[in-house]
Amino acid sequence: MAAVRFVAIGDSFTEGVGDELPDGTVRGWADLTAQGWADATGEPIQYSNLAIRGRLVWPIVDEQLDRALTLQPTHLSFNGGGNDILRPGVDIEHIADAFTRVLRRCDEEGVQLILLSGANPSPQLPMGDVFQKRGDLLAAAVERRIENCPDVIRAWNWPDAELSQPRYWSQDRLHMNANGHHRVAARVLNALGLEPREDWWAPTTALPTGASGFAYYREFVGPWIKRRVTRTSSGDGRAAKYADWVERMPQ
DSSP, rough: OOOOOOEOOOOOOHHHTTTOOOTSSSHHHHHHHHHHHHHHHSOEEEEOOOOTTTTHHHIIIIIIIIIHHTTTTTTEOOOTTTTGSSSSOOHHHHHHHHHHHHHHHHHHOOOOEEEEOOOOGGGGGTHHHHHHHHHHHHHHHHHHHTTTTTTSSEETTTOOOOOGGGGGGGGTTTSBBBBHHHHHHHHHHTTTTTOOOOOTTTTTOOOOOOOOOHHHIIIIIIHHHHHHHOOOOOOTTTTTTEEEEEEEEEO
């Protein structure tokens, strides 16, 4: 069997924000998937992660896709659009066009595409009904784009009601915590035909809850609004955490 070379592109969901390690670095579902992949097959795999937090879907494609393909991966994972649907005047079909572009480029390069939908934070967000509707429309639009592409590996997280429960989310309610990232990694491994650890599906670790009421708005919503007004991003000045291959060995 050819050696697996897995590259992930995307935004904070794929970078791993919310799953912070003691040294301050982030891990996330893609890192967990890479390790779980090696463990499940008993073979080392090569892994790269070009995702950067705060990116809209088309900047992900424009800045990360060709760079990822120059690494000559066997598998490429893609998710995007979560930041787009938080903005007014969002064009759902334009977001879905990005998925079509990624599919076409992977087909051209002979790369196995792994598509993910993001987890759904809407039940716990201000204006959650608005984001729920937009997310539902995006999920349907993406599925239409790939309905005749049986070779695409699908890991749909948006419809997972369990994953929307508060115990899977970090204190900002917008990014998954370690529990959520483990559940997504389990879904990706399952979609690949591999067996994840059973406890990844429903981790039992109790994680701290965040602020509520005005304190939540002051700590999390206010800074988000400020970034929109000043046209800045949480990812400004950040580089990909694994811009080249790193090896994951079976444990």
